[in-house]
Amino acid sequence: MSHANQRRFIIEPGGSLSGDIRVPGDKSVSHRAVMLGSVAEGVTRVRGFLEGDDAMATLAAMRALGVRIDGPEAGALTIHGVGLHGLSAPDEPLDLGNSGTSMRLLTGLLCGQRFATTLIGDQSLMTRPMRRVTEPLGQMGADIVTSDKGTAPVGIQPVTSLMGIDYPLPMASAQVKSAVLLAGLYARGETAVTEPGITRDHTERMLQALGYPVEVDGPRVALTGHGRLTGGSIQVPADISSAAFFLVGAAIGAGEAVTLLDVGLNPTRTGVVEILKRMGADLEVIAKGDGAGEPVGDIRIQAASLEGIEIPPSLVPVAIDEFPALFIAAACARGETLLRGAEELRVKESDRIAVMATGLERLGVQVEALPDGIRIVGGRLGGGHVQAKGDHRVAMAFAMAGLVADGPIVIDGCAEVDTSFPGFAGLARSAGLPIAVEEQAG
Numbered sequence: 001m002s003h004a005n006q007r008r009f010i011i012e013p014g015g016s017l018s019g020d021i022r023v024p025g026d027k028s029v030s031h032r033a034v035m036l037g038s039v040a041e042g043v044t045r046v047r048g049f050l051e052g053d054d055a056m057a058t059l060a061a062m063r064a065l066g067v068r069i070d071g072p073e074a075g076a077l078t079i080h081g082v083g084l085h086g087l088s089a090p091d092e093p094l095d096l097g098n099s100g101t102s103m104r105l106l107t108g109l110l111c112g113q114r115f116a117t118t119l120i121g122d123q124s125l126m127t128r129p130m131r132r133v134t135e136p137l138g139q140m141g142a143d144i145v146t147s148d149k150g151t152a153p154v155g156i157q158p159v160t161s162l163m164g165i166d167y168p169l170p171m172a173s174a175q176v177k178s179a180v181l182l183a184g185l186y187a188r189g190e191t192a193v194t195e196p197g198i199t200r201d202h203t204e205r206m207l208q209a210l211g212y213p214v215e216v217d218g219p220r221v222a223l224t225g226h227g228r229l230t231g232g233s234i235q236v237p238a239d240i241s242s243a244a245f246f247l248v249g250a251a252i253g254a255g256e257a258v259t260l261l262d263v264g265l266n267p268t269r270t271g272v273v274e275i276l277k278r279m280g281a282d283l284e285v286i287a288k289g290d291g292a293g294e295p296v297g298d299i300r301i302q303a304a305s306l307e308g309i310e311i312p313p314s315l316v317p318v319a320i321d322e323f324p325a326l327f328i329a330a331a332c333a334r335g336e337t338l339l340r341g342a343e344e345l346r347v348k349e350s351d352r353i354a355v356m357a358t359g360l361e362r363l364g365v366q367v368e369a370l371p372d373g374i375r376i377v378g379g380r381l382g383g384g385h386v387q388a389k390g391d392h393r394v395a396m397a398f399a400m401a402g403l404v405a406d407g408p409i410v411i412d413g414c415a416e417v418d419t420s421f422p423g424f425a426g427l428a429r430s431a432g433l434p435i436a437v438e439e440q441a442g
């Protein structure tokens with residue numbers, strides 16, 4: 001899971017994107033499909049599963065917890081669900097690699113079990129904050145230990161029961177919301193979470209799609225423990241967070257139109273579309289329907305001259321993973337772009353404000369990192385050597401900058417791209433990005 005190898009991307013100038021592009025399956029939906037399919041009764045068939053390291057870490061964890069899962073084969077999985085009470089103790093700590101979603105959601109799912117589990121991860125994951133989940137889960141009666149700093153290893157001790165809580169989320173986090181709701185499946189009475197801003201609602205949608213009643217009342221989501229999930233079919237849409245790199249690449253470049261196919265259009269994820277539109281992007285969304293509670297469609301986009309904007313705070317949580325890509329769009333826009341209220345970016349796989357600001361400066365962009373955001377003044381992008389610091393989204397964002405830079409861009413620390421977007425470089429090359437990959441044994 002952790003990448004001993006170093007990977008470098010080199011992007012030569014002069015590329016442009018065109019054509020139809022199908023990016024891999026949605027990472028958030030893939031995690032939830034494996035977790036919920038595992039604790040459902042009967043068989044769940046998943047299609048479009050993301051075969052990236054993060055979702056594969058969740059899959060390996062559920063197997064280690066005694067669930068039989070066939071596949072993945074070309075994105076197809078068959079999960080032989082064991083029911084809410086059918087998981088068994090793993091033989092060793094569960095290694096969740098680079099994946100915050102796996103660690104936080106599994107802490108919720110596993111804290112009401114009658115066996116102990118330890119969760120670990122790679123260097124980046126072992127520094128990410130876990131108290132945000134252990135605190136509310138502790139209020140429910142869970143027995144969880146972290147390091148003094150509130151980081152992994154997460155040691156979960158068995159308990160005989162959990163109690164429901166009514167929890168106001170202190171930050172807009174779908175991972176915390178989901179962890180509490182998953183623990184709520186094992187709790188007495190009602191478990192409710194109220195969010196301060198809209199966050200992705202895949203957990204709620206998938207619980208409902210598998211027959212578990214969930215009550216949604218504005219920002220409050222509630223469920224009652226000890227019900228049943230029933231296995232079903234889950235079609236995972238293409239990941240809008242992966243599509244975002246191509247949306248930005250097409251918007252800033254000089255190519256023809258690009259169409260991103262069968263992308264998940266859940267309104268809790270489409271902030272990137274709204275922000276690009278506000279910046280003046282020429283894009284069209286073609287809705288196609290709904291698969292297991294998740295809306296899907298195509299997004300067609302072509303180059304346009306972009307304007308800097310002030311990003312409305314309400315769009316921050318619904319575009320949270322797309323900011324590295326959006327910062328590249330801002331660097332190519334006319335005028336200034338200002339992002340505030342996005343302090344969560346500092347606790348992702350890297351400190352995305354600091355790492356992006358440093359890289360943009362390297363490319364000659366005028367940028368000011370703020371405690372909770374960034375100010376970017378658009379202009380010409382030069383070539384240069386930047387560090388992705390092992391952050392997949394930073395690596396892919398800077399790769400797209402290569403479409404407009406006037407010299408080559410060299411990006412180090414790109415191996416983790418495989419966590420969310422295996423095959424990124426090949427797909428980007430076939431769409432028109434002159435990207436070369438160098439692997440070095442680390």
Ligand SMILES: O=C(O)C1=C[C@@H](OP(=O)(O)O)[C@@H](O)[C@H](O)C1
Pocket residue numbers: 027028029101172173174175176178200320321344
């Ligand atoms: O629930 C999820 O699947 C995710 C929630 C977000 O994290 P936070 O809950 O920390 O905002 C997001 O950044 C992450 O990539 C995936």
Ligand SMILES: C=C(OP(=O)(O)O)C(=O)O
Pocket residue numbers: 054098099100101102321348349393420
């Ligand atoms: C923040 C991300 O993921 P996670 O929290 O699961 O590591 C991401 O994919 O951008």
